[in-house]
Amino acid sequence: MAPDWPAALRVYLGVIAVGNLVWEAAHLPLYTLWNTGTAQEKLFAIVHCTGGDVLIALTCLALALITVGHRDWPLRAFRAVAAVTVVLGVGYTIFSEWLNIVVRQSWAYSELMPVVPIIDTGVTPLLQWLVVPLVALWLARRTVQRNLVVTASMNR
Template sequence: MTAVPFTHVAETRNWLVTLRRYLVFSAIAHLLWEFAHIPLYTIWLSGAPGEIVFAAVHCTGGDILITLSTFTIALLLFGRPTWPQTQGPRVLLAALIFGVGYTIFSEWLNIEIREAWAYRDLMPVIPVIDAGLSPILQWVVIPTAAYSYALGWWPWRQRTLEATHG
């Protein structure tokens, strides 16, 4: 039996399945990220346990809305009827740019203007934009990992598919 090319598996993926996988992966990953990086914010020291949990869950809700918005805009601007088989990298890049751009704006607005939250000294801050490294990385790492998962772009998947069909 011949090996099934990995691209054939990705080409048969339905856009709705891909979108669902992206959103579910993103929601779970954002929840985990929020709990993991909350010690970098002052609420970790000043908030009661219930306030900390509420903040992480509340922020995850916002992350899900940002995920839906940035990905929808990316699909509207760069998607094609053949997505996800085509235009995959372009859609991902647009979603990353929109997500990071919104994050920079949101961090500035909520730290400098509204003073809704604050960083602890532990938070690495990116010079010039004065945004925390963790929230910026969150909007690079999670969408990239979610997109990879949704499309099956994992390096070990190709070897597994070839091994099972070979």
């Protein structure tokens, strides 16, 4: 019986959307916008960044599935897909934070944001791209595993 990868994808995207929405709202006080922006600007930033996060996460997963995935994902090649997905997400985050803080100066960290010195990237954006995708991938795999058990027990 083949795994239900569309169910895994739905869970992944749902967790990515909700997880990043919560994360974006929670770490907004670590950006200067928290002190300088209006309520509308803050809300727009949260929604805009969450939408971008969903697109980035979907792209990272798609590239991982193309490069190291297996047709029986997420039951097979799960670790490889998870590793590539997270590495791409973290890599993009480092680039994006540098581009938008240093080059474009589109946003700035407040003095509250802990920063990784060598790469001058905020700790919370890095943690976001470690925690949220890993939780989403784990729940996606768990959902498929549970669905297979339920289906197998119904076919007895």
